[in-house]
Amino acid sequence: MAKTVSPGVLALRKVVEDVYADARTAKAEGKLVGWSSSKFPCELAEAFDLNVMYPENQAAGIAANRDGEIMCKAAEDLGFDNDICGYARISLAYAAGKRASRKLDLETGEYVIDPTSGKPLKDENGNVVIDPETGKPKKDPKTMQPYTVIDDIHEIEALPEGREKELRKAAIKPYRQMQMPQPDFVLCCNNICNCMTKWYENIARMCNIPLIMIDIPYNNTVEVADTNVAYIRSQFDAAIKQLEELTGKKFDEKKFEHACANANRTAQNWLKVCDYLQYKPAPMSGFDLFNHMADVVTARGKTEAADAFELLEQDLEENIKNGTSTLPFPEQYRVMFEGIPCWPKLPNLFKPLKENGVNVTAVVYAPAFGFVYNNMDEMVRAYCKAPNSVCIEQGVDWREGICKANKVDGVLVHYNRSCKPWSGYMAEMQRRFTADLGIPCAGFDGDQADPRNFNEAQYMTRVQGLVEAMEANKTLKEGEDK
Amino acid sequence: MSTEILLNEFKEISEHPYKVLSQYKQEGKKVIGVLPYFAPVELVVAAGMVPMGIWGSNKKTIALAKEYCATFYCTIAQLALEMLLDGTMDQLDGIITPTICDTLRPMSQNIRVAMSEKLPCIFLAHPQYRKPAFGLQFTVDQYTHVKKELEKISGTAITDEALREAIKVMNRSRAARRAFVKLASDHCDVITAVKRSAVLRAAWFMEPVVFAEKLEALNAELAQLPVADWKGKKIVTSGIICDNPKLLQIFDDNQIAIAADDVAQESRSFRVDASEEGDPMMALAQQFADQDYEILLYDEHSSQNRRGEFVANLVKKSGAQGLVLFMQQFCDPEEMEYPYLKKALDEAGVPHIKLGVDQQMRDFGQANTAIQAFAEVL
Ligand code: SF4
Ligand code: SF4
Numbered sequence: 001m002a003k004t005v006s007p008g009v010l011a012l013r014k015v016v017e018d019v020y021a022d023a024r025t026a027k028a029e030g031k032l033v034g035w036s037s038s039k040f041p042c043e044l045a046e047a048f049d050l051n052v053m054y055p056e057n058q059a060a061g062i063a064a065n066r067d068g069e070i071m072c073k074a075a076e077d078l079g080f081d082n083d084i085c086g087y088a089r090i091s092l093a094y095a096a097g098k099r100a101s102r103k104l105d106l107e108t109g110e111y112v113i114d115p116t117s118g119k120p121l122k123d124e125n126g127n128v129v130i131d132p133e134t135g136k137p138k139k140d141p142k143t144m145q146p147y148t149v150i151d152d153i154h155e156i157e158a159l160p161e162g163r164e165k166e167l168r169k170a171a172i173k174p175y176r177q178m179q180m181p182q183p184d185f186v187l188c189c190n191n192i193c194n195c196m197t198k199w200y201e202n203i204a205r206m207c208n209i210p211l212i213m214i215d216i217p218y219n220n221t222v223e224v225a226d227t228n229v230a231y232i233r234s235q236f237d238a239a240i241k242q243l244e245e246l247t248g249k250k251f252d253e254k255k256f257e258h259a260c261a262n263a264n265r266t267a268q269n270w271l272k273v274c275d276y277l278q279y280k281p282a283p284m285s286g287f288d289l290f291n292h293m294a295d296v297v298t299a300r301g302k303t304e305a306a307d308a309f310e311l312l313e314q315d316l317e318e319n320i321k322n323g324t325s326t327l328p329f330p331e332q333y334r335v336m337f338e339g340i341p342c343w344p345k346l347p348n349l350f351k352p353l354k355e356n357g358v359n360v361t362a363v364v365y366a367p368a369f370g371f372v373y374n375n376m377d378e379m380v381r382a383y384c385k386a387p388n389s390v391c392i393e394q395g396v397d398w399r400e401g402i403c404k405a406n407k408v409d410g411v412l413v414h415y416n417r418s419c420k421p422w423s424g425y426m427a428e429m430q431r432r433f434t435a436d437l438g439i440p441c442a443g444f445d446g447d448q449a450d451p452r453n454f455n456e457a458q459y460m461t462r463v464q465g466l467v468e469a470m471e472a473n474k475t476l477k478e479g480e481d482k
Numbered sequence: 483m484s485t486e487i488l489l490n491e492f493k494e495i496s497e498h499p500y501k502v503l504s505q506y507k508q509e510g511k512k513v514i515g516v517l518p519y520f521a522p523v524e525l526v527v528a529a530g531m532v533p534m535g536i537w538g539s540n541k542k543t544i545a546l547a548k549e550y551c552a553t554f555y556c557t558i559a560q561l562a563l564e565m566l567l568d569g570t571m572d573q574l575d576g577i578i579t580p581t582i583c584d585t586l587r588p589m590s591q592n593i594r595v596a597m598s599e600k601l602p603c604i605f606l607a608h609p610q611y612r613k614p615a616f617g618l619q620f621t622v623d624q625y626t627h628v629k630k631e632l633e634k635i636s637g638t639a640i641t642d643e644a645l646r647e648a649i650k651v652m653n654r655s656r657a658a659r660r661a662f663v664k665l666a667s668d669h670c671d672v673i674t675a676v677k678r679s680a681v682l683r684a685a686w687f688m689e690p691v692v693f694a695e696k697l698e699a700l701n702a703e704l705a706q707l708p709v710a711d712w713k714g715k716k717i718v719t720s721g722i723i724c725d726n727p728k729l730l731q732i733f734d735d736n737q738i739a740i741a742a743d744d745v746a747q748e749s750r751s752f753r754v755d756a757s758e759e760g761d762p763m764m765a766l767a768q769q770f771a772d773q774d775y776e777i778l779l780y781d782e783h784s785s786q787n788r789r790g791e792f793v794a795n796l797v798k799k800s801g802a803q804g805l806v807l808f809m810q811q812f813c814d815p816e817e818m819e820y821p822y823l824k825k826a827l828d829e830a831g832v833p834h835i836k837l838g839v840d841q842q843m844r845d846f847g848q849a850n851t852a853i854q855a856f857a858e859v860l
Contacts, residue, residue, distance in 0.1 A: 079821030424588025
């Protein structure tokens with residue numbers, strides 16, 4: 001993808017880095033650190049100045065760092081079936097103390113290098129160097145990595161002070177998602193899925209910590225009924241009480257309002273950024289939005305997130321003026337990418353899109369996270385509108401809205417093995433997209449976190465099929481225009 | 483009536499729900515399909531209609547449901563949809579679709595879309611906060627919606643009196659089933675695993691009063707018999723459902739009796755009664771609030787392992803030597819609670835096995851081997 005990174009993107013990255021760093025500092029200082037589901041009303045925790053981490057965001061990061069599979073397997077060894085959402089499995093393994101670690105040789109204190117890792121060595125002319133002994137390409141030693149193994153922080157903790165303990169601590173992978181502090185409390189909101197409920201209960205049990213729950217029942221109508229609002233409002237009050245007990249502080253109305261204002265600003269700026277995908281050609285690769293979601297999830301109640309999105313907006317405005325884009329190829333087709341991407345396989349996802357000039361110009365996260373509210377009741381209603389908590393009509397409406405506004409030629413649907421509530425009505429949605437918008441749709445099987453569930457060959461074929469259908473549509477349209 | 487005649491009757495009904503449904507229709511009755519879990523069937527009864535449970539099917543294969551569903555959903559939900567699509571359920575007058583798990587959420591939408599021209603679908607979203615006043619109120623709100631929709635179908639208003647009467651009927655049916663489960667253990671020589679299941683399964687298809695009367699009669703007969711001098715093993719079953727006669731035959735063939743169960747379609751569905759006094763809608767809400775030790779419901783004491791320990795205790799109290807867990811494939815709620823169930827069982831010294839099952843299984847060779855091996859170590 002684009003090599004130069006714009007100020008907005010840098011700022012967005014820093015926001016997330018800081019959220020993690022602040023939590024690590026807080027933990028080191030003996031302050032409380034919580035874990036929260038992505039669409040828990042963060043405004044409540046912000047009112048108490050709490051440091052909060054987001055396991056879904058963490059799991060995505062772990063998966064993107066290629067440790068999704070080993071962490072999923074670690075959870076399976078704990079008894080969690082491989083059918084459970086990959087985010088949940090990664091998170092549960094982590095909560096249990098499992099860590100992806102670099103394999104150690106305890107005698108030498110060095111990491112054991114995996115001979116199959118790394119990129120081929122190239123000579124000064126850029127040609128691959130062949131090992132005369134094996135006849136196979138030589139590996140560039142600088143790119144080779146140690147084996148990844150699972151370690152356990154509780155086991156490490158139980159070791160006597162000394163060399164082994166230090167070495168094993170240091171061998172845990174250094175990236176931020178593998179260095180996230182353990183929780184002192186959990187904040188669970190099941191608007192996105194009910195899997196959350198028992199997932200967080202499991203964490204509470206494993207770590208013997210309090211759980212603060214916000215239950216948002218699934219909704220069958222586009223409107224959110226007043227009875228639902230009343231039910232959830234009462235829970236906000238109960239959650240505030242629990243947080244007061246937990247922190248020993250009083251609920252700070254001012255801070256709460258400030259967080260709400262920030263969350264609204266972040267949402268508005270997020271929407272503005274997403275709207276840049278309406279330009280044809282677009283000034284960015286829509287896949288970028290998946291990365292920026294981290295900010296919406298982990299920091300939407302913070303000033304810095306709102307500011308960073310503003311910066312990104314400026315970058316995009318510049319791109320429009322200069323006729324440039326972060327998309328590293330000319331845009332020929334525009335699609336909506338439905339679902340969460342397969343994080344461990346991002347390059348593989350991107351490859352055929354690049355080859356065929358397909359830009360993702362719509363993702364449902366745009367409307368789903370762009371919620372703005374003016375008062376507590378509206379805030380409740382906003383939290384009722386999560387990707388998997390809404391009825392099919394609302395889901396279709398969101399998607400068709402962005403498909404039209406962002407002028408997509410087709411839809412690529414990820415049947416995500418991890419996410420039952422999401423994938424469960426996609427087939428019907430696909431039919432509606434085609435009927436209502438006259439655009440082709442193609443589905444593929446994958447998983448957001450567990451690479452074992454992604455079939456690259458199938459994906460390539462499906463993208464190919466979609467491109468052909470979009471091409472046929474285009475030709476037809478051009479014919480009509482003549 | 484003799485025990486045998488009664489058991490045969492239950493078996494017939496259990497095996498041929500379609501016939502039962504057709505019979506009701508011939509009698510001019512209205513029938514409401516009820517999907518899992520925790521739907522207030524009392525409201526259906528109070529509306530003068532027959533509730534009919536839909537728990538997938540042991541005989542069908544997923545075909546039409548593929549139009550709506552990817553493969554990674556439990557067969558219970560997929561086959562329910564299949565039977566709605568293939569016409570098996572055409573005689574229903576309505577269907578209640580609860581949405582307590584992540585499969586049932588989107589499934590409620592698929593069903594509503596697929597049935598839009600055939601059948602009114604009554605949506606139901608239970609709260610996870612069941613006990614606080616606001617949770618009770620929300621349950622009442624949801625049940626009020628269900629009530630109104632049922633009234634539209636039946637064409638009559640559901641009075642408090644009728645509802646209280648329905649609660650009494652369902653309490654009676656639940657009490658009879660609880661008593662039966664105990665008697666079935668005491669008389670496991672007569673009530674084999676296959677027969678036990680047929681009785682409990684029939685409850686989902688029969689008119690509640692009729693069922694309660696018949697089961698009370700059976701219970702009375704059983705109570706007369708001497709307690710079995712059982713030489714075989716006894717176990718507790720756990721899981722969402724285990725009502726396949728072929729699968730259960732393995733227990734009978736190996737002299738394994740079911741002492742008690744922690745099965746959603748069986749005991750989990752009749753553990754809790756509703757109050758017969760006071761506001762009947764609130765009584766139903768309170769009944770839901772009282773549901774406990776559930777893989778599907780939020781436990782506010784989440785840092786404890788209450789459900790695991792409850793099940794381990796159940797095994798001990800029932801006099802069983804072990805537990806057989808029937809894990810429905812793709813049932814993430816049940817899977818999510820397995821590690822802590824295992825922990826509690828291990829700590830209590832209760833041996834168990836976990837068998838992966840689904841309703842399209844036709845060959846039980848593997849299950850047979852596993853159950854036999856398990857029986858040997860008990
Ligand atoms: S919404 Fe889907 S992907 Fe996200 S945690 Fe829930 S089941 Fe997993
Ligand atoms: S609880 Fe499990 S078996 Fe029941 S419908 Fe949900 S996923 Fe299927």
